Amino acid sequence: MKITKSMRRMLGGGIATLLAVALAGCAPGASTGGGGQGGGSKTGTLTFWLGGDPVGKEGSILSAYVASFESGHPGVKVSVVWTGAQHKQKVQAALVSGDLPDVVQWWGGSFMEPLITANALRPLDSYIGGSGDWQSGLIDNWSKNYTFSGKIYAAPTDASTVQLYYNRDLLSQTGISQPPGTFEDLLAAVKALRAKGVTPISINGKDGWPLQEVYTYLAMRNGGAGLIFDALSGKRPWTDPAFVLAGTQLRQLIDAGAFADGWLADDTAAADARFMTGKAAMYIFGSWTLNSVVSADDKTLIDKVDYVPFPLTAGGKGTLTELQGGPNGALGISTKSKMADIAWEFIKGYTSVEHASQVATGTLVLVPNKIRYDRSTVPAIYNDHVDQLAKATGFNLFWNELLKPEDNTKFTDLNNSLAEGKITPQQMMDQFAAYMKK
Amino acid sequence: MIRNLRIWSLIFLLPGLALFIYIVVLPTIQVINSSMYNWSPGQVGTFVGLNNFTQMFADPSFRDALLHTFVLLIGAMIIQIPLGFIFAYLIFRRYIGSAFFQTVFFIPMVLSSVVIALLWTQVYNQDFGLLNSLLRAVGLGDLTRPWLGDSSSSLISVVVVVGWQYVGLYMLIFLAALQRIPHSIFEAAEIDGAVGVRQLKSITAPLVIDTLKLSVILVVTGAVQYFNLIWAMTQGGPANSSSVLASYMFIKGLQESRLGYAGAVATVMLVVNLILAIGLQRVFRREPLELG
Structure with a gap:
């Protein structure tokens, strides 16, 4: 057997075809975006990505919250990932590959805009509407940073x-x-x-x-x-x-x-x-x-x-x-999440006054909630920050x-x-x- | 039989070729393709032709990064190749403690770049850094500065570290080349009276010239893509004074979410690298010396 001209041509043609297929009609990113609405699955693993590393008692507070959430929602397991210092890069990579977690921490304004354009996050308005007085636990005007075309896409977790x-x-x-x-x-x-x-x-x-x-x-x-x-x-x-x-x-x-x-x-x-x-x-x-x-x-x-x-x-x-400063980090729900309803339950609890108060006193991070806490348990300087935030007349x-x-x-x-x-x-x-x- | 061998070798090469196409060729083509789109993560790109390229060439930050990349390339060449050869030669001639020095010079190669970056950030520290302490101790206190925080010294400071990091690799490559030279050649040279510098010039150097060429190509292609130490030490700053093509690409792609634009930067890096590598190969095209 020998390699004939026609075989060479076949081989060459094969490679050329392969390359052509790789390029065909190829606006990059065409495979991602879109995705199913609904997301009413009540059981399964809920993935949750947080930026950075736990501060102060944040880790143990979150573990306790996750444990109580899981016991309140049989069949749901929450998988928490602290992404470390490269949160931004990891989330962007997940966006390209279409693997955003169910619940993702992100920032508002121009940081969030590309995710909205990419249809990667769900609007939360109907969830917020159906959540009674949840909103009243947050400081006024909290949503400005996360609102695009009149719809709210995230719930805030911290203020700086x-x-x-x-x-x-x-x-x-x-x-x-x-x-x-x-x-x-x-x-x-x-x-x-x-x-x-x-x-x-x-x-x-x-x-x-x-x-x-x-x-x-x-x-x-x-x-x-x-x-x-x-x-x-x-x-x-x-x-x-x-x-x-x-x-x-x-x-x-x-x-x-x-x-x-x-x-x-x-x-x-x-x-x-x-x-x-x-x-x-x-x-x-x-x-x-x-x-x-x-x-x-x-x-x-x-x-x-x-x-x-x-x-x-x-x-x-x-x-x-x-x-x-102002409301800064926030939680959103991936468009592709199959457990969006559960994800909202998780976010609602996470951004509730009870949980935010624990985070606040356990980490001395400012939270965008009207928190209830014992002012004598934290350094006076923290109380001053909280009061200052509450009395702010304008945010940049x-x-x-x-x-x-x-x-x-x-x-x-x-x-x-x-x-x-x-x-x-x-x-x-x-x-x-x-x-x-x- | 021979022809059968060729068929079979082709068949056995196919899996490797397929893998190579899948993980190297296709992604490269996709990157080149993406450079003609405005494309953010999660979005479908819109075709913009060569717009990313025209924008890039008009951006002074890009021109800075390109210039700094060449500075890095030349700096790395000046540091790594001569030092690598000198160290290899000294070890090869078995001056005292060669096993010890061989290990010492190779240590930076086994350290993670981030570890090296942290180490050198301390060395360059304004207050307690080794370099400034040394300068003060010898009465050159006027020369002290925040080496990485001063735009006039940041680039050269990182170039020195990049050079330092890889000296051990080139030492090893040269050492391997030196050890391949048959001992009889040196003996013959010595009988003919060629010793010391004369021997180095007429016998040793010509016999490692191919290794030298290889090293030059490795240094050049490595420098054009270099990223990690620079990012860990300065992030290309202050004020872009130590930015290189790769750090510029990282900022555009992963901080500004402009993947298409970053693809255009990557394409330029690829082209620069190809031109340099092919150009160098042409320059170097010479019959290798046959070893007796």
Whole structure:
């Protein structure tokens, strides 16, 4: 037997056919999306993906909740997966392969939008409508971040706010008796601390978004909580003086040496360490920092640490009750879930006042619920956070949830270039405005 | 008989070929195909032609990443190949402690990249890092800086680590090549009076030239795709100062959910790699020296 020309041709043709089949009419992703409605199966395994790792007592609280849920729903087994730090990537991979879990934790705004466009999450309105007073256990206006075309797609599990934490001892040793209430106070404190050789502010400079929080908080203080929404809807330009001024203020902070030496290389662990070991006097970060404070090696730290809302700027339109943050992480139900009704039962219990109160006191994470808890069992600083959240008059979501992902990358790039002194505040917003026009 | 052998060899190759097509060729084609779509996870892509490419070439961040990739490539070449050869030669000539050094130089190869990244992040630390402490100790305190947090030093800092990580591999490759040279050649050379540098230049180096070519191609193709250490150490920052093509692709694909665009970046990486690999092979095309 020998290989004839025709055999070669056959082989070649075979491979060509294979390749053609692989490509045929091939808009990528065609096999996913869509999926069955209904989902009334009452038994089976309910998969539940949570981002990150358990904080404080979160693990044991969740195990107890799962156990009681399973005993209340015979035939249902809940499979909990903590996805660790790569939650975003894992969920996206699951989206591509069409294997989203029944219940998935995700973020609102521009993070959630692609999932809605992909028809990956179910609208929850009918479930919410049929759940009596469940909604009244949540803070007002909780749903804005998860509403698309008038339908609600997720129920919130946590709320976060950005704060200026400070170490009372370090400030008073420098002769600063009052925590900074205004930007000018903050700048003066920075200079005084530097003069004494104390690192003024610790911040995660590596990941980009914490610095973005400083910029956006300054912009909100300058222009009020409506500024960003006006800019997004085109009512005000991105070159608005309130934005440019925020850049100037950020540069003033950096030029005065506000952030730790080498701060652009600090990740969360490094930034945490500076503040928790008393090497930096202040820390700008999210409210989840409280948990790091109470679990620090220095058990007296919690008595030394307090916070103020982000300082006001001179002549700014902002008020102290406007907060950067708001309802953040949330739970949604996969369109393909065969157990959607059970999944809702699970979410309803998870986001109930009872469970949220346990999570709140067990982890010191802020929750978007009107929680009931014994205020004497937690550090006073946590009660202050809860009250502040309840009294908030306006929220600015984190910009990475407000801006489209690619626009947000552009913004953080520009913000980092500003921090490194490569561009001026005016150039930064000119370039961003030009980019957003496209 | 011979022809039968060819048939049979073809038949036995088929399962491997099928697997190769399924897990390498088809996905590659799918990626190239996806580069012409606007496509997010879970969505059906919309065809946009070469739009992703024009957008990409207009993006300064992409041009930075491309430039940094070439810096990484050249840096890796400068560090890995000469050092790999020198270490291999020293060990081959059995200077003191060669078994010990062979192990020591190879250790980075068996460490996970993330471990290496953590290790070197400590070395580069502004406050307590080894490098800054060393500089201060020898009176060069002015040179201290947050090596990874300063856009003027971040790229070179990660390039050094990438180089360091793979020196051991090239040492091993060169060592294997050196050990393949028949001992009689060295003896003959010594009788003819070729010792030391002369021997290295006229006998040893020409006999490992093929290994050198292989190593260059390995370094180049590896550098164009390099990702993990850079991501673990700087995520391409600050301000994109240490970004490379792969980190740019990761940001576009998995942080911005633009899989089609990321596919376009991957396509560019593939093309760059092919051009370099084929180009290098042409340059290197020379008859190998026959070993006696």
